[in-house]
Amino acid sequence: MFENLSDRLERSFKLLKGEGRITEINVAETLKDVRKALLDADVNYKVAKTFTDTVKEKALGQNVLTAVKPSQLMVKIVHDELTALMGGDTADINLSGKPAIILMSGLQGSGKTTFSGKLAKMLKEKKGRHPLLVADDIYRPAAIDQLKVLGEQIGVPVYSEPENKNPVDIAQKAIQQAKKNGNDVVIIDTAGRLAIDEQMMTEIAAIKKAVTPDEILFVVDSMTGQDAVNTAQEFNDRLDFTGVVLTKLDGDTRGGAALSIRAVVNKPIKFAGTGEKMDAFDSFHPKRMADRILGMGDIVSLVEKAQEQYDEEEARRLQKKIAKNQFDFNDFLSQIYQIKKMGNLKDLASMIPGMGKMIKDVDIDDDAFKSIEAIIHSMTPDERTRPEILNGSRKVRIAKGSGTNVVEINRLLKQFDETRKMMKMMTTQKLPGKFGKR
Numbered sequence: 001m002f003e004n005l006s007d008r009l010e011r012s013f014k015l016l017k018g019e020g021r022i023t024e025i026n027v028a029e030t031l032k033d034v035r036k037a038l039l040d041a042d043v044n045y046k047v048a049k050t051f052t053d054t055v056k057e058k059a060l061g062q063n064v065l066t067a068v069k070p071s072q073l074m075v076k077i078v079h080d081e082l083t084a085l086m087g088g089d090t091a092d093i094n095l096s097g098k099p100a101i102i103l104m105s106g107l108q109g110s111g112k113t114t115f116s117g118k119l120a121k122m123l124k125e126k127k128g129r130h131p132l133l134v135a136d137d138i139y140r141p142a143a144i145d146q147l148k149v150l151g152e153q154i155g156v157p158v159y160s161e162p163e164n165k166n167p168v169d170i171a172q173k174a175i176q177q178a179k180k181n182g183n184d185v186v187i188i189d190t191a192g193r194l195a196i197d198e199q200m201m202t203e204i205a206a207i208k209k210a211v212t213p214d215e216i217l218f219v220v221d222s223m224t225g226q227d228a229v230n231t232a233q234e235f236n237d238r239l240d241f242t243g244v245v246l247t248k249l250d251g252d253t254r255g256g257a258a259l260s261i262r263a264v265v266n267k268p269i270k271f272a273g274t275g276e277k278m279d280a281f282d283s284f285h286p287k288r289m290a291d292r293i294l295g296m297g298d299i300v301s302l303v304e305k306a307q308e309q310y311d312e313e314e315a316r317r318l319q320k321k322i323a324k325n326q327f328d329f330n331d332f333l334s335q336i337y338q339i340k341k342m343g344n345l346k347d348l349a350s351m352i353p354g355m356g357k358m359i360k361d362v363d364i365d366d367d368a369f370k371s372i373e374a375i376i377h378s379m380t381p382d383e384r385t386r387p388e389i390l391n392g393s394r395k396v397r398i399a400k401g402s403g404t405n406v407v408e409i410n411r412l413l414k415q416f417d418e419t420r421k422m423m424k425m426m427t428t429q430k431l432p433g434k435f436g437k438r
Contacts, residue, residue, distance in 0.1 A: 027056060027074070030074060031052045034052055035051075038052075041259065042226050043259045043260050044226065044229055044260040044263070047085070047263045050263070051085060054081055055074075058081070059073070059074060078294065079291070080290075082293060084286075085259060085262065085263055086259065086269065086289055087262045087286045089286070090283055091243060091268035091269070093243070093270060094214045094242065095127070095184075095185060095214065098184070099132075099175065099179065099184045100185045100214045100215070101175065101185075101186045101212070101215075102119070102185065102186065102213060102217060103188050103213040103215065104187065104188060104189050104190055104217055104219060105190060105216060105218050105219065106192055106219035106220060106235075106245075107192050107220075107231060108140075108193050109192065110192060111247035111248060112189060113143050113189050115219055115245055115273055116150075117133065117151065117153070117154060118273065118279075118281045119281075120133050120187055121278050121279075124154065124155070129184055130184050131156050131183060132157055132158075132159055132178045132185070132187070133151050133156055134159045134160075134170065134171060134186060134187065134188040134189060135148070135158055135160035136167045136170050136174075136188050137189060137191040137192070138164070138165050138166075141162065143189070143191070144162055148160065154278060157183070159177055167206075167207055168210045171210060171211050172210055188207065188213070190207060191203070204238075204239065205238055208239060215242050215243060216239055216240070217245050217270065217271075218241045218244050219245040220232055220247065221247055222248055223248050229261050232267075233264055242267065244261055244262070244265070244268065245272070246269055246271070247272075248273060268284075270284060271283060272284045272289075327419075327420050329376050329387060329416070333376050336369050371403075375398060375408070375409055375412055378398045383398075387416065390413065392406075395409045395410070
């Protein structure tokens with residue numbers, strides 16, 4: 001996402017020349033190119049014009065510090081304005097109701113049902129909530145079945161009445177059931193359509209009036225570009241929704257919806273979906289997104305993902321093993337599993353400042369660890385805990401069992417040995433905070 005826009009903006013900043021001050025002459029060409037880059041990314045024309053006019057007003061006449069180039073100052077100004085354009089501060093979800101009621105809206109195919117499941121999983125695992133999913137799409141039986149499957153996967157109950165053709169009645173009964181069973185969040189998945197029509201709008205407006213939701217989230221497929229913004233405007237006119245969910249940001253999208261939608265409907269983007277997996281979504285952070293658009297990475301999100309997988313007790317156990325030089329292939333495999341849980345490898349790498357551009361054309365396969373896992377799984381328990389016993393005949397057996405060859409096994413053993421030495425060296429140094437305690 002945003003790769004083309006990032007490249008275009010980087011080229012635009014290179015056009016800026018001059019020393020000491022940013023002037024109307026030396027900024028004109030840069031902002032002309034910035035505006036074109038935004039339009040090519042499918043950003044709304046009025047939004048793009050307002051954005052560049054604001055940047056120009058803030059940039060003109062600013063003194064450039066000796067240690068800062070004009071292009072660097074322009075990057076800072078553009079970064080601040082991109083952050084403001086996407087909402088400025090991160091917007092939290094409102095869960096104040098008893099139960100909190102969240103009404104999902106959007107067109108068919110926007111990812112509404114999948115996101116309902118993702119949201120329920122997040123609220124259950126990270127917020128300690130007890131959500132109830134409501135299958136309130138009376139037109140598409142597959143949507144009811146899909147929600148039931150998702151609910152089973154994540155261990156969240158699903159309320160449905162397949163024979164009931166009254167969505168308002170279903171929603172009201174679901175809330176009664178939630179109160180009875182102690183569910184403190186109700187997520188109502190409503191029907192989508194292939195296009196906006198009066199019947200759909202009247203129906204969802206009736207559900208809103210009947211259940212008075214704490215949140216009305218408009219789910220939009222970011223790959224639809226400017227159409228997404230137009231649809232959001234029409235939904236907002238009828239529903240006055242409280243927040244936006246952008247799905248499919250991992251696709252080949254130009255990013256225009258993310259940059260335009262907040263400015264057009266004046267409602268915060270609350271969540272962003274980045275894949276099909278149930279963990280592939282996050283709260284939307286405007287500043288972090290601006291960082292990524294301008295190639296600065298997103299190290300905060302990377303650290304947060306790592307912390308989600310961090311087990312303090314396991315870390316202490318591992319540190320003791322490393323200190324005694326007992327780190328083995330079982331531990332190595334455990335670390336691989338933790339990395340894989342964090343998400344798509346290329347997305348993770350792009351969060352490291354400066355890495356996004358470097359790996360843009362590099363194909364990082366999510367199965368990059370597959371052969372390593374196969375090799376370790378082909379070892380006996382004794383071989384995993386004592387790699388030093390791996391002789392020639394054992395390596396040949398492991399190669400046959402894992403579908404690899406002895407060269408790959410030797411390479412893994414060398415990498416493992418280097419990793420073990422490095423980790424041993426790190427534990428002998430005084431580390432900050434809780435990691436340095438012994």
